[in-house]
Amino acid sequence: MDTKKEVFPVVHWFPGHMAKATRMIKDYVKKVDVVIELLDARIPRSSANPVITEVVGQKPHIIVLNKVDLADAKATKAWTEFFTAQGITVLAIDSKTGKGKKQLVKAVERLSKPIIDKWTAKGIRSRSVRTIILGIPNVGKSTLINSLAGAAATRTADKPGHTRGQQWVKIGKNLELLDTPGVLWPKLEDxxxxxxxxxxxxxxxxxxxxxxxxxxxxxxxxxxxxxxxxxxxxxxxxxxxxxxxxxxxxxxxxxxxxxxxxxxxxxxxxxxxxxxxSAKLGLLTLDAVDEEPYYTDGEDK
CATH class of the missing domain: 1.10.1580.10 (Conserved Hypothetical Protein Ylqf; Chain: A; domain 2)
Structure with a gap:
């Protein structure tokens, strides 16, 4: 069986609510100090929304590889090294069990320290550090927030994109998280x-x-x-x-x-x-670090 060449048209869509959510996220990013981008560890490249990369700008940025319990451990290590080589803070977690959540809080605190120091130097009264969790639908944002908050702080649904509303969630004394809707990008070319x-x-x-x-x-x-x-x-x-x-x-x-x-x-x-x-066919990571994208016209761009 030829596993390299066959790629078939799958989906062409960009629902109106996705366009609206993208605009909202651009507004929300302006209000936070640190951005957490949640990726699916099974598909780190496929689940990386280029819209998010665009809106993050120069904000401190953490990439979190979620659902590591369903991914291949060697592949997760390779992806961690890939992002680290780009100077990006990266963590591998399992939001369902809470594995890695303490490291995530510490990473946010570390990246926000220069911001707090700047407030202090200017004599500004320190406030809670504000962060946002961004990611595509069904990547586990609400589950992660629930785990960090220690309670069902956000409402979740079985269908992707069905977390409703946005809210700040207090994490400890000095950290606030903002939940957002999952967002796909305008055109799924790959x-x-x-x-x-x-x-x-x-x-x-x-x-x-x-x-x-x-x-x-x-x-x-x-x-x-x-x-x-x-x-x-x-x-x-x-x-x-x-x-x-x-x-x-x-x-x-x-x-x-x-x-x-x-x-x-x-x-x-x-x-x-x-x-x-459900991982009954093994722990698989579908995206390889060295894999080239495949576009609808069959030509890399």
Missing amino acids: QRAAARLAMTGAISDDVYDLEAVMKQLLMQLTEQARDVLMARYKLKEEHLVSTDTLLDAIGRKRGCLVSGGVVDLDKARRIILNDYR
Whole structure:
């Protein structure tokens, strides 16, 4: 199976609420001292919103790789080294368990110290350091804030982008966090990245081409998790000759049959997608540090 060349159009969208959220974020960034950018550790490049990079400007900036419990540890280390080499403070955390949250608070305090010192030098009464957590939908912003606050400080929803409203959340004596809506960018030119956003749940399941997304996921699973894939679905080598053959085989193994012995392909696709998202197919990082983007016209820009 050729895992390198096939990339299919997945999604072209930019809902109105995303455009509005981008404008709001630009306004909010002006009000904070330190910016925390939350990325999905499974897709650090695909989940990095260029709009966020644009609005951060010269503000102190921390990149947080979340959901490390679902990502490959070696890949997370490589991405940490990649961002560190650019002079960016980077932390790997698991917001669900709270792993890494103390280090995050310390990093915010360290980056904000020059700001506090400047206030002191000018005789300005010190206030709480204000920070903002930015990221795409479903990357775990509200879960992280809840973990830091020690209580359900923000309302969350199962669907990406459904955290409602914005609010300041007090963290200890000297830190305030502002929650924001998840924001995708104006044009998803990199269709490989678009597919990976769909695979991980950043894009709602009802707005993308499931067939195209799963074709790419199956190719990547065959390349990165061949043994796990074969073991979980009791496959043979002959089943891996193409994504169509593989999908049909998994559908039959999982009993996704309709009248006439035909496989319900959509049902099979959703089984595989759920298995991937719940790490039943192993701890996988889909973005590689040295991987080039793939644009819709097939040419790198």
